[in-house]
Amino acid sequence: MIKVCKKWNIPLVEDAAEAIGSEYYSRPIGSFGKLGVFSFNGNKIVTSGGGGAIVTNDVELGIKAKHLTTTAKVPHPYEYVHDEIGYNFRMPNLNAALACAQLEQLNSFIENKRSLAQQYNSFFKSKGICFRTELPKTKANYWLMCVELENKKESESFLKETNENGVMTRPIWQLIFKSSLYSGFQKDEQINALYLEDRIVNIPSSVR
Numbered sequence: 001m002i003k004v005c006k007k008w009n010i011p012l013v014e015d016a017a018e019a020i021g022s023e024y025y026s027r028p029i030g031s032f033g034k035l036g037v038f039s040f041n042g043n044k045i046v047t048s049g050g051g052g053a054i055v056t057n058d059v060e061l062g063i064k065a066k067h068l069t070t071t072a073k074v075p076h077p078y079e080y081v082h083d084e085i086g087y088n089f090r091m092p093n094l095n096a097a098l099a100c101a102q103l104e105q106l107n108s109f110i111e112n113k114r115s116l117a118q119q120y121n122s123f124f125k126s127k128g129i130c131f132r133t134e135l136p137k138t139k140a141n142y143w144l145m146c147v148e149l150e151n152k153k154e155s156e157s158f159l160k161e162t163n164e165n166g167v168m169t170r171p172i173w174q175l176i177f178k179s180s181l182y183s184g185f186q187k188d189e190q191i192n193a194l195y196l197e198d199r200i201v202n203i204p205s206s207v208r
């Protein structure tokens with residue numbers, strides 16, 4: 001992706017919404033693009049109740065993002081002038097305080113997640129079920145942990161069995177091209193995506 005963007009001079013924006021704390025070749029996810037975006041929504045490893053963060057090494061771009069997300073108000077001691085279409089995307093102080101407190105605990109959250117992932121890996125191995133682990137040269141934050149069942153029938157019975165016994169599991173997200181919104185859009189056979197959609201089940205993945 002980076003090579004393609006470089007070749008065609010396309011700015012890369014990295015959607016790292018779920019990936020805070022993860023690494024690729026020992027480099028933090030979110031640092032590969034012109035800018036990266038993290039989500040601090042309630043279901044993420046670090047939450048501020050909602051919202052997120054934009055990260056960039058490009059100071060000018062950072063200033064631009066700050067300006068646009070604070071209603072594009074031209075800095076002035078008392079005049080309210082907006083020099084372009086802006087958005088009230090600033091994070092309220094209360095949420096920001098929560099985000100700071102959570103970020104301070106990020107390492108311990110990830111340690112807990114990685115220890116849970118190890119326990120899951122040995123448990124499911126003993127049951128002959130594939131627990132998805134991180135790939136070589138990567139460090140996963142194990143935000144959402146999942147198992148891969150043999151086929152759709154097996155994943156459906158796994159979902160039924162676990163939820164009937166009070167263990168909240170759910171299938172991986174439905175593929176976007178299946179949504180009526182995108183049904184007419186160009187796509188290829190999606191062989192791998194369809195294969196995984198039938199088999200991947202998300203399992204409880206708390207940081208505690």
Ligand SMILES: Cc1ncc(COP(=O)(O)O)c(C=O)c1O
Nearest residue numbers: 015017018039040041050051052
């Ligand atoms: C890959 C990805 N992008 C973007 C979003 C949207 O983030 P938010 O929930 O903070 O709006 C999510 C949310 O789960 C996500 O998983």
